[in-house]
Amino acid sequence: MIDKNIKREIEKVVLVAVKTPELSDSLVEEYLDELAFLAETAGAIPMKRFVQNLTQPDHRTYVGSGKLSQIINYLKIHEIETIIFDDELTPSQLRNLEREVKCRVLDRTNLILDIFASRARTAHSKTQVELAQYQYLLPRLTRMWTHLERQRGGIGMRGPGEKEIETDRRIIRDKIAKLKEDLEKIDKQMHTQRQNRGKMVRVALVGYTNVGKSTLMNVISKSEVFAENKLFATLDTTVRKVVVNNLPFLLADTVGFIRKLPHHLVESFKSTLDEVREADLLLHVVDISHPGFEQQIEIVNQTLHEIDDVEKPVILVFNKIDAYSFIPKDEDDLTPLRRENLTLEDLKKTWMGKQQPTIFISAKNKVNFNEFKKMVYDNVKEIHVTRFPYNDFLFQDFSDQDWDGE
Numbered sequence: 001m002i003d004k005n006i007k008r009e010i011e012k013v014v015l016v017a018v019k020t021p022e023l024s025d026s027l028v029e030e031y032l033d034e035l036a037f038l039a040e041t042a043g044a045i046p047m048k049r050f051v052q053n054l055t056q057p058d059h060r061t062y063v064g065s066g067k068l069s070q071i072i073n074y075l076k077i078h079e080i081e082t083i084i085f086d087d088e089l090t091p092s093q094l095r096n097l098e099r100e101v102k103c104r105v106l107d108r109t110n111l112i113l114d115i116f117a118s119r120a121r122t123a124h125s126k127t128q129v130e131l132a133q134y135q136y137l138l139p140r141l142t143r144m145w146t147h148l149e150r151q152r153g154g155i156g157m158r159g160p161g162e163k164e165i166e167t168d169r170r171i172i173r174d175k176i177a178k179l180k181e182d183l184e185k186i187d188k189q190m191h192t193q194r195q196n197r198g199k200m201v202r203v204a205l206v207g208y209t210n211v212g213k214s215t216l217m218n219v220i221s222k223s224e225v226f227a228e229n230k231l232f233a234t235l236d237t238t239v240r241k242v243v244v245n246n247l248p249f250l251l252a253d254t255v256g257f258i259r260k261l262p263h264h265l266v267e268s269f270k271s272t273l274d275e276v277r278e279a280d281l282l283l284h285v286v287d288i289s290h291p292g293f294e295q296q297i298e299i300v301n302q303t304l305h306e307i308d309d310v311e312k313p314v315i316l317v318f319n320k321i322d323a324y325s326f327i328p329k330d331e332d333d334l335t336p337l338r339r340e341n342l343t344l345e346d347l348k349k350t351w352m353g354k355q356q357p358t359i360f361i362s363a364k365n366k367v368n369f370n371e372f373k374k375m376v377y378d379n380v381k382e383i384h385v386t387r388f389p390y391n392d393f394l395f396q397d398f399s400d401q402d403w404d405g406e
Helices: 025-041 065-077 091-101 108-119 123-143 164-196 213-221 263-268 270-277 293-307 344-349 369-387
Strands: 011-019 044-053 082-085 104-107 202-207 238-244 247-253 281-287 314-319 358-360
Touching: 011 025, 011 065, 025 044, 025 108, 044 065, 044 082, 065 091, 082 108, 091 104, 091 123, 104 108, 108 123, 108 263, 123 164, 123 263, 164 270, 202 213, 202 270, 202 293, 213 238, 213 247, 213 281, 238 369, 247 369, 263 293, 270 293, 281 293, 281 369, 314 369, 358 369
Parallel strands: 011 044, 011 082, 082 104, 202 247, 202 281, 281 314, 314 358
Antiparallel strands: 238 247
């Protein structure tokens, strides 16, 4: 009998990145911070980081032979069996690295897929993740003989003269085809569900992963969407009906975006992203306390453009302003304002406050929430009146009251 009190030993890992000329030292560190957060989300402990300056990653082993020798020595001395690279490795790079380091080699894509697999809860998201995993695995089969669900060898398991690796490829192609069929059926069902919602105004929460979308969803709709300080805490899209001053609308919480989001995942999560495509209004949530939030904004905007070319209203919601200390400056202090010195009024005067429309809030502590509610209400009302021009009598003047969620 297995003792449930015995804790599984936490896996130790090493992180590796290449710094190309167009990347600054601070940006590489930021990328590695995110990779470390991904590793921690997957249940590992990053022990050391290795960075090499190269014009471009080595086509054979990603890093040069000298740096690779340093990494191998560190792995042996500290008895670490897993190494994670901050890029998607080619099949040949993966194969060569495993031959050299003789331990488990993961790339950024594989790590994200592993996190998605652990976070998937519904049959829909599980099917989406499984499809992405098989699409990632197929070109990399030369480094392993998986045999998947069949036993090694056996009568009738292979065609005449067919090699094991060719059989594995055929099995995975069949599985990919089956998963695509399953997803197509689910997509049709979800499309029917969206049509059954009628012409009610749809609002979607979008943004980088771990910026507080689920927390904001819980506050607005009074629901219990899973929220955690980890990447990709929520995979399945949650849709709730919200009513403000007799004005109903649908609010959707979507999966978070991330730098170098694996293209297999983007394709597999097509139906999930349909909530974004079909939304009338987007609430782009930004973690203003993150040092690289400007780049996160660019990544989200780029991803939105890839999945939906149609221009639609967007409210830029700068969240987590409670993470600022708001330390007041002395009148005689001539040092420049720093981030921790900015008040809410100071933030409104920055370039961020000049974006239209923009709001600064704390979803966790409900800071500046009345102004946020009014902004969302006004935008939803404008769309609603355009769609239903004879229903103006339903609306009342906005007052400082809580969201009414159903």
